[in-house]
Amino acid sequence: MSVSAPASLIRLAALGALLALAGAAPAAARTDRAEGVRVGFASQRVVQGNDANISVLVSPAGVRCALAVRYANGARQKGLAAETATNGRASWQWQVGLGTAVGRARATVSCGRAGKVTRRFMVIGQLIPPRIEVVKKGFSIRAKPYGGTGVSYGLLLQNDSQQFDATKIYVLINFVMADNHALGTVTTSINAIQSGGTYALGGELTFPGAAPIQRLEVVVQVGGHSRPELRLPAPANIHVMPDLYDPAWVGSVEGELLNSQPALVLQNCQLSAVILDEAGNVLGGGTGYAFATLPPATREVIKLTSGFNDIPIEHAASAIVSMQPTWSQAQP
Known part of the structure; x- marks a missing residue:
């Protein structure tokens, strides 16, 4: 012999499942946004006077991304133009000057609705031979x-x-x-x-x-x-x-x-x-x-x-x- 649940209980269970899905949807959306920008390549150690590089993978493609670099003494790198993530990628290369503060620096890429990502790198003092x-x-x-x-x-x-x-x-x-x-x-x-x-x-x-x-x-x-x-x-x-x-x-x-x-x-x-x-x-x-x-x-x-x-x-x-x-x- 089979027993059927009352129709009212079935409706309540279905409503609860819909509410649970609705509550989970924003969390999933937030996770997708946080993962919309990730680092493809970044310099880890840069000697004064040499070039530093960073490249990010962006989803969705085509968004505008900006790079901000801050050095150990608080100074900011100048001349970093915004880039469009063509084919889902944006890249920058810049020279770390001879007078740049040595120590840990921070590079942050911000890509609007796709999110942002930060990587740290170390600036090393240049070994200048004696004169x-x-x-x-x-x-x-x-x-x-x-x-x-x-x-x-x-x-x-x-x-x-x-x-x-x-x-x-x-x-x-x-x-x-x-x-x-x-x-x-x-x-x-x-x-x-x-x-x-x-x-x-x-x-x-x-x-x-x-x-x-x-x-x-x-x-x-x-x-x-x-x-x-x-x-x-x-x-x-x-x-x-x-x-x-x-x-x-x-x-x-x-x-x-x-x-x-x-x-x-x-x-x-x-x-x-x-x-x-x-x-x-x-x-x-x-x-x-x-x-x-x-x-x-x-x-x-x-x-x-x-x-x-x-x-x-x-x-x-x-x-x-x-x-x-x-x-x-x-x-x-």
């Missing part, structure tokens, strides 16, 4: 008592990178006359110049006859770079001394050298100095050597004597000393 700038240069000329001419020269070389030590530095110096002809050339190599640091390069070139030098022509090449790791001893009490036998001329640059590295022993050290006048102009320079072995927290007297006696002592107000040290590990 060495000649910030000062100068020379002094002296006719030697025994014949010939000496030219004492000095350069202040600055590493403009705050991120890297400059390594394997090659320096060529031409001694040029008024007619633009070079009368002499010297070359030298520097192991390293600290990040943001200045190296005082001095020396002397002698000529068998007169040396009417008008200017120095300097070429600097940097062979490599490294993370800041250069350790230097510290000069102290640096002063200029007259020549013992010819006191009108500079004889030496003297002072002390301190080993302030707690875990390193200074085995020896090449020294270079530049002499300045009262106004800070370069008068010339010279070289020397420190031979003593310095354990941590010790010091030695240094005396540089080569290349200075072409410089009049009258105007030699101060000196800058730079070093190329050789280290070994201190024993525990």
